Amino acid sequence: MLIKERSIITWLLHPDLKQAPENLVIAPVxxxxxxxxxxxxxxxxxxxxxxxxxxxxxxxxxxxxxxxxYKSHRSFDNIMPQLFEDFCKREECGILLCRGNVTIVYSFGGNQLHIWHFTELYGKSVFNFYTCNVCDGENIGVGITNTLLSDNLLFSGSLQERQRKLAFIAGFVATYVAVKRYIKVETIVIPRGKFTAIEGTPLEYIEKKKVLNQTGQEVIVMDSIWFRKIINENDIYVRGFFRMQNKKNELGEWYKELIFVDSFVRHGYHRNAKIEDDEVN
Structure with a gap:
């Protein structure tokens, strides 16, 4: 996997730059x-x-x-107004690198979610649109200028399809922040300019096990231990140990008795990925 340089990232993370890079452009309209x-x-x-x-x-x-x-968004939808308010108070903001060479810049504040959407095209970061989103009950309302929404060079599909796409992006960002904050995840920092192996992640979830970061700065990979399946086929020696054993007396009453468990050899184990055991409702 190759993470290419993106002008939008360089520009955002270097506030001392007085002018935008030449490769940071506005989409044709x-x-x-x-x-x-x-x-x-x-x-x-x-x-x-x-x-x-x-x-x-x-x-x-x-x-x-x-x-x-995807598996948790419905649970978060039920409490989205509270989450939205919390994210705004914390002024959550960040830069997401998504599929399709998409970069999403987001910022919560003032009871609103601001989204700037960029795509990478021929070595340029292209600014496509901006939306200002508010939470209305379980739904997130999307705010965008009508002339932008009706521009056929910026969007495709019917008006309803365009609105659904923008609503999906806003919900995607809100769910992302919720998962990052409230669900146990793994973060792997990818140094710039180096191949970094992401060990233990099945190939069905990552096209390649190595990542080359060419963005010019470190990048965090957002992963989940819920998809890590551990298989150990080796014999494991277990030392003897004491434990309290539940037993019944002649009257059928339960009591505990201290016993000693002899040493034994355990013949490997399989631990399913957590998401296979604990579905998120």
Missing amino acids: SNPINQSILLHSFIELDKIRKQTPEWGLPELLMPSFGEVM
Whole structure:
């Protein structure tokens, strides 16, 4: 797996840069007014960048993490208003590296979730759209300028399909933050410019076991121990030990008796991935 350099990441994490890199561009539009709208949204992101928020390292979502998000989102949906409020109070923000060469920059604050959506195309980070999202009960309402939503160079499909896509992205980000905060996950820091092995993760969840990070800074891989299956086929020597054994007396009453268990050899073990044992409702 190769994590290529992304101009949007370099620009965000270096607030001292006075100008945006040449490879950081605005997407082509069919309606000229949309270019001004996108430019305004980009300038707002620049203002936030100069305030040096705690973006943290860019976070790469592995398939296992996505599976946990999918299995847990309904549970989080029931308490999303409380979670949304908590994320806004904490001013959660970050940079997500997703499939399809997508980079999502998000920021919670003022009871809103702000999302800037970029894609990598021919070595350039292309700014596609910005949405301002609010939580209304179990649903997240998406705010976007109508002219952007109707621009056929920015979006495809019917109007309803475009709205569903944006709602999915907002829900995706909110669920991601919830899983990261409330479910036990593994984070693997990938140094820049080095091949890093991600050991123990089955190939059905990762195309390759090694990651090459060319972004210019460290990247965090978001994984989940729920997908780690441990198989040990070796003989394991177990030393003798004392333990309290439950027993019944002649009256059928339970009592405990201290016994000694002799040494024995255990012939390996299999531990299923946690998600196979404990489904997230």
